[in-house]
């Protein structure tokens with residue numbers, strides 16, 4: 001019932017029902033990077049396995065600039081790295097969560113140029129020059145964002161793992177003008193799964209903030 | 217005594233979740249989020265056959281792939297010392313032999329880890345994993361429970377234990393069924409379900425020295441995991457540290473030490489660097505247990521005026537070939553109603569799948585689904601209101617143990633729930649109620665879960681700055697453990713909660729049992745209470761023994777405390793604060809550690825929580841789509857420690873129950889012995905749009921017998937019975953009795 005469907009629907013696995021995803025894509029990446037490395041690099045370098053690793057890595061990386069929570073980051077990233085993994089593993093911004101990696105749970109929701117985006121379905125290289133806001137960038141210093149306050153007040157969380165994604169979606173939901181009623185909120189928040197089942201409290205939190213007319 | 221209701225609209229003085237701020241700002245650190253220098257990334261390669269053996273495992277290409285540090289499999293595993301010496305690894309939980317990771321070439325289920333790749337980045341490990349070539353010799357597998365019912369057997373671990381409660385049980389003469397005035401008989405099925413906490417299981421394993429291991433693990437059993445790893449690797453207990461400060465849900469999936477934990481630990485040993493392993497969502501279906509598929513057969517007999525005379529209940533569930541997972545499926549049938557003739561049978565069938573495990577409300581949730589569906593069927597056979605049928609068969613004492621209840625408010629739950637829900641408006645005739653095009657149905661079910669309590673310890677430290685640090689090695693998978701403990705400590709010490717800090721989630725803290733079976737407040741809460749009481753007594757003693765204190769030589773019995781201030785009862789103007797007492801005695805801090813465990817009260821009383829759920833569904837007669845429109849849930853769970861978080865826990869249970877009733881099903885392709893529903897697009901958990909407003913009520917029970925805190929536990933009972941209430945509502949709406957969950961539209965059209 002998750003409303004966000006897996007967009008990468010191609011099953012390239014060979015075994016029936018095998019879960020190994022995207023073998024072909026990986027093989028391609030490996031081959032192409034190795035070929036480029038082979039063409040441009042003097043033979044002695046290729047002999048050293050360690051060097052080969054570094055060379056391959058260097059050729060596989062793309063230079064991008066991201067503005068994350070107001071900070072400019074100049075980065076060299078592999079094209080296959082998702083925005084989610086870049087945030088969590090490279091920038092150590094672990095507030096954005098990985099719940100499924102397939103665009104089905106909403107835990108990884110961030111704002112890109114103000115719009116909600118599933119960061120697991122977005123490659124980091126596609127965001128060059130964009131402004132990213134994560135849960136860590138939502139509060140104004142010590143002062144929590146109204147939705148963060150409301151989630152605490154209405155207890156719109158239990159384990160807290162879906163919470164950053166719920167809050168980022170909720171902010172967008174209000175900004176989009178899709179938080180006018182409880183049914184509307186339920187509909188437009190349905191891409192964010194909460195396995196702990198905090199849904200009614202989350203809806204109450206969003207309703208309150210929307211009705212208060214506060215800027216979100 | 218008149219019992220007070222907790223009314224959800226009554227704003228009580230509940231605490232906000234103490235870790236709420238950390239969670240809403242993204243600052244809470246879950247297992248995979250610890251920043252360790254030099255951390256490496258691991259990816260599992262898993263078996264593609266369900267039974268057989270590995271004939272060759274070629275990892276050459278993978279080893280040469282960029283960034284790869286090691287490929288570990290049965291071919292080169294550094295080995296787990298405990299595996300070698302004995303065929304069965306010692307452990308605390310399920311009886312059997314936990315899967316021995318990378319120990320030999322045998323395959324027991326599809327999805328079994330056969331190798332682990334370690335690389336400098338996760339992407340590189342993922343890629344290298346695709347290069348490992350594994351060849352197998354397949355053997356025919358069995359994964360179909362229904363096709364293997366002829367192999368159903370009393371679990372061997374039950375046969376070995378004459379005190380087991382899963383032996384065949386007969387009370388009175390179940391043959392009486394034949395003479396009953398009204399009878400029903402039905403078979404109910406629940407599919408395999410998966411916990412699917414939103415945070416996938418994750419671990420960082422770090423050998424800080426060749427004999428010192430630290431795990432940042434998603435586990436709800438911190439001390440148990442520490443002990444398990446210490447035994448497995450033959451290390452002194454204190455050399456193993458386990459940390460789990462934040463856990464993104466678990467619902468039972470974090471109770472055991474699963475194969476991926478051993479895989480990461482072995483990998484870290486091999487590469488001598490910290491190894492991070494996060495299960496991809498699809499491996500959450502084969503790595504961390506499941507609720508077992510269960511087929512139940514129930515017969516019921518009653519007199520014409522609705523007095524139960526017989527119940528028989530047989531349950532057959534699946535387990536793996538290498539372990540026996542047993543759960544309390546048939547136990548509620550022996551005690552929920554007053555019935556003279558009762559028999560239960562419990563059987564397992566071993567299949568070539570990974571071992572099932574406890575999932576929220578384990579056993580009871582399965583058994584009560586069948587029992588409460590059958591009660592509804594009996595009510596229709598009797599042409600009696602289903603609620604009235606339950607009232608007439610109320611068990612005033614425990615009919616199995618022949619003991620009085622320590623407390624019970626089931627009748628109050630029926631009354632409160634029915635009144636708030638408007639049950640009297642129900643027309644029992646199926647398909648008689650409509651709203652527009654929609655068929656409307658009302659359904660209800662009772663709910664119960666046993667009270668359990670374990671040994672626990674807690675330390676309480678009063679500091680010079682007026683703060684109290686309270687500690688125990690428990691965890692918080694979501695209910696708000698820290699919040700409840702803060703409340704208990706604050707109330708016991710007569711201090712504002714703002715002065716309390718509760719520490720959990722580390723194996724170095726005082727011993728706590730696992731966060732399982734709704735035992736955390738009853739066990740750890742009791743230890744916290746006892747420790748804080750001891751601390752308070754120490755402070756009182758100091759106050760009356762300090763010569764320059766205004767309370768010098770006062771009898772402690774004549775003292776009161778409010779907001780951390782001790783004074784002579786009736787004279788609040790006198791007195792000293794806790795902080796002043798410490799200062800007067802030149803003490804930097806005051807510390808106590810206390811333990812708490814169950815005692816003789818368990819022989820005198822039967823202890824259970826009870827409740828009732830009321831559900832309204834709308835069913836689209838054309839498409840068969842079922843929408844739950846509202847739910848009223850009411851439970852008597854002893855003392856409710858913090859209403860705000862307790863209410864959330866109840867709501868969460870109902871949401872889980874709605875998923876169980878309507879959407880959750882792990883589908884196995886028996887040709888390959890493999891689950892085909894390995895993600896959230898195929899395994900359907902409820903989302904926002906599926907969940908209506910849920911009204912929660914608690915009956916405030918004063919139960920001095922269960923434990924010092926007086927709380928019975930809430931996490932499990934919240935879900936027990938919900939699926940039956942939904943199914944019963946669907947029957948009243950449609951006239952169709954769907955006896956195999958989930959009730960998907962195709963079954964209704």
Ligand code: FES
Pocket residue numbers: 097098099100101102103104105106107108109118119120121
């Ligand atoms: S991680 Fe689940 S949608 Fe991105």
Ligand code: FES
Pocket residue numbers: 156157158159160161162163193194195196197198414464465694
């Ligand atoms: S709070 Fe646990 S998944 Fe939402």
